[in-house]
Amino acid sequence: MAQSAKPLPGILVVLSGPAGVGKTTVATRLLENEGYVRSISATTRAPRPGEVNGRDYHFVSSDEFKSLIRQGELIEHAEVHGNFYGTPKQPLREALSRNQVMLLVIDVSGGVQVKGQKLDALLLFLRAPSQSELTRRLEKRATESPEEQAKRLAKALLEQKVADAEYDRVVLNDDLSRCVAALATEIETRRHVLKARQDNGETLYSGLAKAN
Numbered sequence: 661m662a663q664s665a666k667p668l669p670g671i672l673v674v675l676s677g678p679a680g681v682g683k684t685t686v687a688t689r690l691l692e693n694e695g696y697v698r699s700i701s702a703t704t705r706a707p708r709p710g711e712v713n714g715r716d717y718h719f720v721s722s723d724e725f726k727s728l729i730r731q732g733e734l735i736e737h738a739e740v741h742g743n744f745y746g747t748p749k750q751p752l753r754e755a756l757s758r759n760q761v762m763l764l765v766i767d768v769s770g771g772v773q774v775k776g777q778k779l780d781a782l783l784l785f786l787r788a789p790s791q792s793e794l795t796r797r798l799e800k801r802a803t804e805s806p807e808e809q810a811k812r813l814a815k816a817l818l819e820q821k822v823a824d825a826e827y828d829r830v831v832l833n834d835d836l837s838r839c840v841a842a843l844a845t846e847i848e849t850r851r852h853v854l855k856a857r858q859d860n861g862e863t864l865y866s867g868l869a870k871a872n
Contacts, residue, residue, distance in 0.1 A: 670756035677786030678816030699764040705743035736773035778867030785823035
């Protein structure tokens with residue numbers, strides 16, 4: 661009897677993009693695929709009403725967060741408005757051991773941190789069709805003042821420059837279904853590349869090895 665083919669290895673996928681580009685909607689659609697899971701960040705901030713530990717965030721104390729940093733158990737981390745946020749390594753280890761795709765939605769500064777961690781991650785950046793379209797989407801959200809929108813647009817230009825230099829692919833989000841399909845294709849293509857490396861005896865995800 662012929663042996664069944666080995667499954668494709670798991671992968672960490674970083675998804676970034678400017679505010680208003682549709683990251684949340686795109687991520688939700690991707691997570692409908694079998695074998696896709698969402699990375700859940702750790703944070704030192706207090707839970708907001710309705711938030712559940714382990715579903716929305718891993719809520720930890722400042723001491724616990726600092727311990728994760730000292731142990732090298734965070735893929736990336738940052739301080740935002742006095743609170744710390746970071747991506748724990750252990751859930752990623754578990755997802756990769758199950759050959760799953762873990763989707764991490766973070767900004768480009770976090771993505772650049774991930775890139776340097778030897779995790780064989782795929783970095784994908786969502787781009788709006790134009791600055792005017794991004795402006796329209798921000799206005800439609802109606803969650804920021806005109807001044808805040810202007811700041812977000814200026815930040816979007818800087819993020820695009822970083823993505824052009826550091827990310828693996830920049831994908832246009834002008835049609836949701838087409839964008840999601842393009843991202844899924846990029847992910848599967850990279851998984852086949854990882855499998856070929858694995859079949860050649862390479863060790864993947866060396867950055868996840870625990871320190872002695």
